[in-house]
Structures are given as C-alpha cells and as structure tokens.
Amino acid sequence: xxxxxxxxxxxxxxxxxxxxxxxxxxxxxxxxxxxxxxxxxxxxxxxxxxxxxxxxxxxxxxxxxxxxxxxxxx
Numbered sequence: 237x238x239x240x241x242x243x244x245x246x247x248x249x250x251x252x253x254x255x256x257x258x259x260x261x262x263x264x265x266x267x268x269x270x271x272x273x274x275x276x277x278x279x280x281x282x283x284x285x286x287x288x289x290x291x292x293x294x295x296x297x298x299x300x301x302x303x304x305x306x307x308x309x310x
Contacts, residue, residue: 276302 270276280290294300 276291278291280288282288291300
C-alpha cells in the first residue's frame, strides 16, 4: 500500500470515528432537484462561437438526454 493510499484510508477511518460510529442521515432525493423523467422547461444557451442553441434544436430522432454533472473542480 502506498503512503498516499494509507493516508487516505487513515483519513476515512478517522472521519468515521468522529461520527461516533453512526452513519450520517440519508438524503431524501425525492425533494432535491429534478427527478428522473421530469420534463425540462424550454431553454436556450449560447455556445463558444456565439451561436444560440435551444433545447428543441438539440433533439435527434430519438429525443435528447441531458446529463448534469456537479464538480468542485470548476
């Protein structure tokens, strides 16, 4: 095991110990954000070339799929 992996494992174990052995309360995902299958309101945006795109303009023969990705690295 590398020293980095050992440090990460130690941090995880210590953070669990700080919880008093109890897992955090589960998040009720039915009340946060859009739900799977929910309809998206019409929207538009401008790409890096200045061209406007709408939700309707992205549809293909089988529709469109939107994927939202949250990252702390942005």
